[in-house]
Amino acid sequence: MTNTEWQARKDKVVAKGMANLSATYAATAKNAIITDVEGKEYIDFAAGIAVNNTGHSHPQIVAAVQKQLENFSHTCSSVTPYGSFVELAEKVVERAPGDFDKKAIFLTTGAEAVENAVKVARAHTGRSGIIAFNGGFHGRTNMCMGLTGKMAPYKIGFGPFPNEIYHLPFPNAYHDISEQQSLDALNDLFTCDIEPSRVAAIIFEPVQGEGGFYQAPATWVAELRKVCDQHGIVLICDEIQTGYARTGKMFASEHLGIIPDITTIAKGIAGGFPLSGVVGKAEIMDAAVPGGLGGTYAGSPLACVAGLEVIDIIEKESLCERAEQIGTLFREQLIALQQDVPHIGDIRQIGAMIAMEFSDPETGAPLADLTKALVQKANQAGVILLSCGIKGNVIRFLPPLTIEPELVLKGLDIIKTELLKLIR
Incomplete structure (x- = not known):
C-alpha cells in the first residue's frame, strides 16, 4: 500500500485530534534512516521526538528485548516484580544528579512521570500549589495540560484544568524577558496569589522543548534553588526531552550548577520502548504511601531491559561527546546558512538540541507559515523535521x-x- 492509501484508511477510523506530521508511513528504520512503505528513505532529524537517542533498532537493544520476550512480556511490576526493574533503578539513582541517597520509580509515559513527581512533592510537603512557566510543556493529561504553558494545540477545548497551578514568565533574552522580570513575577505571585508555605513544587525544563528550545539561565535557576530551599519547596527538573546525553551531559541540569530535588525522565531512556521515571531525594520519593505510585504497565520488563542497554550504549559509545560534536556541526552549518537567509533570526544549540527560529528580518514578527512550509517541503525531499515554539516559528533538530x-x-x-x- 502507498502512503496516501494508508492515510485515507487512517482518516476514516482515527480521531482527527491524533494528527500526524505528514503522510509518511514507516516500514523500517535503522539508526538515522527511516524507510517508508513505498521504499523511500528519509534522514531522521526528529528521532521520534528525542526518543531514539541511540538510533533506530540498535542491535544491542533489539537483542536484549528479544531475549526478554522469550522469557515473559508482562507480570506487572507491583504484583510479581523482576530483577531488571531493580537493576535499572540502581543505575539511574547512581547517575542522577545529587550526592545524596536517591530512589526512583518507573512508569510508562512522560506525562505519568510528571504527574507522579507532583504527587510525590505534594505528599512530601503536605501542600498543593504548583508553579510552572510560560512556554513549558509537561504532557497531555489534565494535570499536565494545566502545567503546560502553551495553548495551541495542547489545551484548546480541554479545560477546565486543575486549580492551584500558577504560571510565570520564563526568561528569554531573545524575546526580551529578563531573569529579573521572571523573579519579580515570582515575588508578585507570593504577594498576591499564594503564600510560599502553600507551594509544593516549582517545575521547569532546563531547555524548553515544545516552547522553542530556550535554555534556562544558570543564574536564574540558582535563584529558584534558593527560593525552594528558603521555603521548603520541591524543585522538579523536567528532563523528559533533555535527559540521557541529549545536551552533551547525561542530564541537562548538570549544565546549570544546581541539584534538583526530583528529576523526571522518559523519551530517550529505553531506545523507543515506552518507559518513564521519577528519580530524586530518597526522603522525598518515600513520601507516598505503599501502593500510591505505580501502574499496570509501569516499568515494563521489555522497556527495563532496553533501558539497561541504553545506559550501556551511552557510556560505551560516548554519546555525550557525540552529542556535542553533532551540535557543533549543526551550529556551524546553520550559521553559514544564516548569512544567505536573514529570516533566520536566531540559532540556539546545547549538545544535540538545536533550534533555528524564523522571524521577519524587518519587523521581527514570527514566521510560522515559513516554518510550517519548510517542515513539509523537507519531508517531501527526504528529511524528517519538527517545528516548535509558542508561536510556531522554530525548527528543532533532534x-x-x-x-x-x-x-x-x-x-x-x-x-x-x-x-x-521558499524565500525566493
Whole structure:
C-alpha cells in the first residue's frame, strides 16, 4: 500500500485530534534512516521526538528485548516484580544528579512521570500549589495540560484544568524577558496569589522543548534553588526531552550548577520502548504511601531491559561527546546558512538540541507559515523535521546521537535547498 492509501484508511477510523506530521508511513528504520512503505528513505532529524537517542533498532537493544520476550512480556511490576526493574533503578539513582541517597520509580509515559513527581512533592510537603512557566510543556493529561504553558494545540477545548497551578514568565533574552522580570513575577505571585508555605513544587525544563528550545539561565535557576530551599519547596527538573546525553551531559541540569530535588525522565531512556521515571531525594520519593505510585504497565520488563542497554550504549559509545560534536556541526552549518537567509533570526544549540527560529528580518514578527512550509517541503525531499515554539516559528533538530556526520551534512543541504526555494 502507498502512503496516501494508508492515510485515507487512517482518516476514516482515527480521531482527527491524533494528527500526524505528514503522510509518511514507516516500514523500517535503522539508526538515522527511516524507510517508508513505498521504499523511500528519509534522514531522521526528529528521532521520534528525542526518543531514539541511540538510533533506530540498535542491535544491542533489539537483542536484549528479544531475549526478554522469550522469557515473559508482562507480570506487572507491583504484583510479581523482576530483577531488571531493580537493576535499572540502581543505575539511574547512581547517575542522577545529587550526592545524596536517591530512589526512583518507573512508569510508562512522560506525562505519568510528571504527574507522579507532583504527587510525590505534594505528599512530601503536605501542600498543593504548583508553579510552572510560560512556554513549558509537561504532557497531555489534565494535570499536565494545566502545567503546560502553551495553548495551541495542547489545551484548546480541554479545560477546565486543575486549580492551584500558577504560571510565570520564563526568561528569554531573545524575546526580551529578563531573569529579573521572571523573579519579580515570582515575588508578585507570593504577594498576591499564594503564600510560599502553600507551594509544593516549582517545575521547569532546563531547555524548553515544545516552547522553542530556550535554555534556562544558570543564574536564574540558582535563584529558584534558593527560593525552594528558603521555603521548603520541591524543585522538579523536567528532563523528559533533555535527559540521557541529549545536551552533551547525561542530564541537562548538570549544565546549570544546581541539584534538583526530583528529576523526571522518559523519551530517550529505553531506545523507543515506552518507559518513564521519577528519580530524586530518597526522603522525598518515600513520601507516598505503599501502593500510591505505580501502574499496570509501569516499568515494563521489555522497556527495563532496553533501558539497561541504553545506559550501556551511552557510556560505551560516548554519546555525550557525540552529542556535542553533532551540535557543533549543526551550529556551524546553520550559521553559514544564516548569512544567505536573514529570516533566520536566531540559532540556539546545547549538545544535540538545536533550534533555528524564523522571524521577519524587518519587523521581527514570527514566521510560522515559513516554518510550517519548510517542515513539509523537507519531508517531501527526504528529511524528517519538527517545528516548535509558542508561536510556531522554530525548527528543532533532534537527530539520533549515533547519526553519521555525512548524513547531517546531506540533510542540512536538502534543508538549505528547500528553504532558499521558499524565500525566493
